[in-house]
Amino acid sequence: MRVLLRIVFLVLLGAFSVCAQNKELLYDFYEIPQALMLNPGVKTPQKWHVGVPIISGLSFQGATSGVTVNDLFANDGIDFTTKVQERLLDVMTRKDDFSTTSQIEGITVGFRGKNRPDDYYSFGMYGETDIIAYWPKDLAILAFEGNGGANLGRRFNLGDVNVRGEMINVFHFGINRKMGNDLTIGARAKLYSSVFQFQSIKNKGSFTTTQGQDNIYVSALDADLQLQTAGVRGFYDIVDEDTSTTQKDLTSLFTERVLLGGNLGLGFDAGFSYQLSPQTTLTASVLDVGFIYNSKDVWNYTLKGNASTEGITVYLPEDINNLNNDLWQELLDDIEADLPYGENTSGYISFRPVKAYGSIRYDFGEGGNSLMDNCGCGVNAGGGSNTGMYRNSVGGQLFMMKRPRGVQAALTGFYQRRFGRVLALKTTYTVDKYSFSNIGLGLNLQAGPVNFYVMGDNLLSYRNLADSHYLSLQFGFNIISWNDN
């Protein structure tokens, strides 16, 4: 239980900061229906599938590219403030982030067209929470060290504030079509129903204290900051009221937002699988090309302007008759006027974090005629191809994701082994900004019509979970009927 609690803590730690959504183990693992969600053009050997509601696809990821829980909270006898200084402030950069992503699949159904057996249709609904926060290095240093001493003259970059998060429910419908013996393509339309969204990603400005023109110092603040929120205020108001119906009101609002009662958006996925040769397959997909138009329950907060001060200034003879003793308050008022804080309810568009996958797979080790009985080869393999009969696959994958500060990429090498029709294993080695030692293992088990899969990333970090930069866990249950033609 303690271990479980710590896993939860790590995920929550990520939630306070962000995310890595790479699902390299699931990608192109076509025995698992959820692989369709990562590439609508993946090979589909199923006749139909139905996910067990709520537990057909669960995935949780937490990541930190900088400090780990163990770095700070290990019971090592080192002064905590020293650890914060040496392991956080001195080491982490504005490119480091904390992130968390979770997905819960509510419904997933797929079936092959009766009249068009080359088409595989799938639809469903899933919820997704994605939060990412970059380390606000300069502001952290300002808070811990201040603008005095060695920091005089330093330009504190207010643009270091960069955070984004959202919770959405996604309704989707996809078509997977075999275009020929070598090519399968697919696309998926998505309707996003936002529960909440917030972002503060286009901040600019600086704060400096330097030698003044007249006085000893001049402090200058140039700010162009904005926090956009949609759907947050509604929940906040309910909690703030704290009435006897708070729980019920929260549930009601959440349900309404999940079921298309909040801000809506549109998006699509697309992908393909192409057999370069009977044993070599190329795949690629692009996911979540879409946006949400946030017009309901919008509250935006802005701070824009610039001000500089050398303190209270008196110039004689100009000010000789100014006997006002409120000069300090006037100074503060002037600064406030130069840096107006604002609130507005203007709608805004938030773009979904676009993701892209690509892979090349080489199959080898023919397994004989009983290896993949009922694998669906009749539909999705052909032209001499006997992909389903290969026991082994090896290849590489590339993952890219659009983040507020650019594209995050991950490179994966994998090996997959099939043990008859019952069991398939996939192991991966992934390199990305979070880890250079990410070894993952995925297992797919087919027990009659029941399909179960479980996948875990960064297994080496399980030796000390608290010291992990990246954790990921996915699992789910499906009922599958395999093609029998």
Place this chain on the structure above:
Amino acid sequence: MKKRIDLMLLVTACAFLLFSCTEEQNFDQIDDLTVTPTLATPLFYVESDEQTINNSVTTTTFYTQTVDFEVFSETYVAERLLEGTITYAIDNTTSKNLFLTIEFLDASGNVLDVESFNIEANLSETFIREVVYGPGGKSLDILTATTQLRITATNLGNTTSTSTNADPKIELGSAAEFLFQLK
């Protein structure tokens, strides 16, 4: 089927829990965190040309002004102030010897402390004085009780001479650099 699903779920959960571990963590350490930034800020700047000094005919005090100054007496600041320094920088290119005072006043107008400066005429370089508050220096209570400053400038010379320096004037600048304990 339900039993089979339950069993597989249980096996999976057990596998992850059995093969995972973590070193002992102490989250109470966060209570030991100390955050003590050094904040620097300009305070006030007074400048007068020589002509204004010469034109002051009523008394030898050519400038006096009392201003509200509650920077350090704000509760949030006063409770967290650890130590610090106020720096004064004075340039005098006029032909007058001058006497400057900065009085720290409490809410009742009582003088808590006085900083005074005898400034020679035609200073060749900036006069700097650093006044330390806190351990080894003046009491921090002076600052935390100060709500007003009274700045007074007195001419110790005549009202007729004129410096040969270009744009002769007296400049009094000040800045503070203080250590706060935010946590």
